[in-house]
Amino acid sequence: MPKVNFKGRIRFRVMDSPESTKPTTTIAAPTSSLDPVAVQDSPISSYICNLSPLKPVKAAPVAQSFPGLNSPPLVFSSPRIHPHRQSSFLKRPQCTQPSGSELSQQDDRAINIAKGVDESGKSDTKLSCGLIFGTEEGDNSSSVDDQCGSPPGCVDEFLADHMEVDCVELNHSENLTSKQSDNVPKSSSGVADSRDSITEVEKKYDVTKDDRMTLGASPAIFDQAVEKCQEKSPFDTAPGKAEKENEVGDMPSIVCPKVEHHDHALDKHYYEHSATEDAGAGHKVESDCSSQLLLESMQIVEYKDCVQATRALSSEPVENLMLRDPKASPHHCGMRRRCLQFEGAQQNTTVNSPGSWIPSNSTTSSRSSVIPANSEFLESYYVDVPATPANMQLDNMTQPTFLAFSPRNDGTCSSKVSKPSGIGLHLNSIVNAMPAGFGAIASIKSAERGYLSVRGKKSVSMINRHRSENLENCLISSNVVESTTGSKEDGRHESHPSVAASTARSLSHYSVQPLTNDVLLKPIEQQATACGDKRKSNSGHADSLEEKKSSVTNDGDDCKRCNCKKTKCLKLYCDCFAAGIYCAETCACQECFNRPEYEDTVLETREQIETRNPLAFAPKVIQRNTEPQANSTVEGGIISTPSSARHKRGCNCKKSMCLKKYCECYQGNVGCSDGCRCEGCKNVYGRKEDSRLFTKKFAFSEYGMSKDVVNKQAIDERLDASYEERLDMVPSEKGLLHIEPCNPRDLTPLTPSFQSSKYHPSPESDPTFLESYGKSFGSPLNSDNHGMTLETGHRMVLSNHSSMDIPSLMSPMTRDWSNGSGAQLVPGSGHFSSVSSLQWRNSPVTPMTRFGGTKFVQVLDSDDNLHDIMEDDTPEILKDVSTSPNTVKVSSPNKKRVSPPKGGLHELGSSSSAGLRTSRKFILQAVPSFPPLTPCLDSKSSDIQSTSDLQGCSSPK
DNA sequence: GAGTTTGAAACT
């Protein structure tokens, strides 16, 4: 068919142009999943894998529809992934704790289901894949390949795996890799296993049953679901899709229409993945999935998460679920789809910890402590996961996030961590929302550590819901949107009283929510926005909102619609491709190869592009302030928002004066920075010049506000218009302040950068980036550094300001700050940071970066290096505020509000002054500790906090 | 909807 021809063309092109190395193999087997996968996997150095989420994607293709599989390798995990990771993370721990694990898994499943199975499956698969990869990677590169090639567990598998693995077989993950191929046929057995596992779990944990009861799901239903799953499991290989569909069908309530609609192909992939994986460990997984699905479905049904966030079947439980699941699911749906391909890289980390019990205990405890009965149940699941990690082992904690990278956890408990697919970043950016997820995840993780802060906020979950609503508003800026989504997610997570639970939830939710995006259109919109950075940014504006909506209406996917005619959607010219998402039917592109069918080609191409520019797929706009803006506005009216965010590379506008969407900075709703080479910059969000003044001044501002304030005022005036829109959003956010913690997810979008940075610290991609950020660190480390620095600073600050810390950690930089000051929910930053570090690195970093970044920046600013950073983040200055209230004031474009700021400022100022001082001191220490080298490592070495930062740092874009 | 403008991406 024409496709074939296309493929041929594509292959040729691919071969010819960009991806000479892989091309042949990849090209050869683009459609043929296996070959490419194997190739990718085997050779894949972790590095490569990490680098391109595409690989995972390829793997997915191999699975046919398992983008997820591919994802594992992806360096840049999409935010989504992170969430998943977290979820997976959580799951495993849950596994250790049957009830909790199950719950978490179920949640994930539910999410998947909600996604419409497919999407969820994709996202999940990705996650799962990531997890698998993680295990595999840890185990063997080949295994990874297998995963990729084989159907790395579908998303469901993901979840299921965790569950089953934990409960049933810890070794499954290992087996899975080997089994993948074999397992497929075993699917049936897998189902049985799942049942068994379920039963076992149930046995082990009376709670599960009870939970079911609580959930409202009747045992019978559950059993039925299991049966269905089992039946489905047989889908094994080819049938996978059908099976998935079936599953979906099985999970009637669960299925989310959108998801299904979105990416059948992807879903299929996932499905296949799941099937394949299921076959091996996958079987268990599937069974788990099925069981989980059942459970989830049960829960979901009650919660109706999967189906749609909107669907809140049961009121209370539903709410909790809704908050989590719905969002997640919806999110995931949209995000995943898009990101799936790239996301494939996602790392799934199923942490099976022998000590899982401990976690489980914690989780259980969390349950009791936090969640109300039913909701608790779910929460408990979430909680379990996080709890386990936290409790379990900081190591594990970190591992979970990193597990993908290092299978340590696997040891005792196989923990599969979905690696963040750096590439997924696009998604992140897109998803950004997803990204949010990352951040969220990271935050969550951190939360786990310090999560306490989060806990207090189950209400947050509610908020999250609102967020979803708000999201629409948030659409304002894609970046912002992302952040918002993240925040929402975060909020959700946080919402749960029990920190661990909250964290776990957040993880699960994140993973889920992003995907699910809720059926809620809003979420979708967000996703869309997230998807297309440009568009997002565009949409970011109020105007964009409408557009987004329209696009959203299309599908969550549409966020980006390309019209490529010559590039076949395999170049960065293509917004879809650049965003790490597949082109949708709504696209008007011609001869599009950016489709699941051509995953291999896509992955290869991506790899090639990434080879040239590791940050090519990183979000163009580093969102730091978006959410914060809202916060800032809320708090002190410090509306530095726009300023906080920056364009990765900076624009080069000469005629548009940065006042049109031609300008990427403008598109991204971010101010121009020193990195920009624009001429006659009049960027409403912040002029390059201004940014400098700001940044520097700002840096000083903390120390001496007056100058900054003045500049800010001027800027604010300009920004006010644009900001007002945001502000509008903000108000809601204000209400959401609680949510702020959630905001961290927003950061998720950054994650991509992380990944890239991690793997590709190369400054090439982002000279400006490096410059601004790198300067501070001295090393070219990308944003990671920033993240590192920021985080460290943040932490440092946090140490000073316990309250502040939490918020910052929790929420994106700015908001967090503002909110942080107010909310400062959690004081456990320190703990948080340490834990987060690993995880963050993968993807979640972003959040960290934001927070820490800004603050840190300030601190740094005090130092020479830091100062530069500040500049980059100038707008971020506002962020700085977060670190120090003062900074916030300064940074906020809406200085009027901010600067006066009022109490907030004062508070900040007072606290900040002290905090800053203290932070500085810390920084001084920390900085030295930070070798300019890799942010992550450095940060780690320097401080735990720094480590957390590092995670964030990994995100560097 | 067609044509132009714009700036990023890709290429040399």
Added chain:
DNA sequence: CAGTTTCAAACTC
């Protein structure tokens, strides 16, 4: 690294 070309989005009419 700089310059040029190509490309697709953004914009205008």
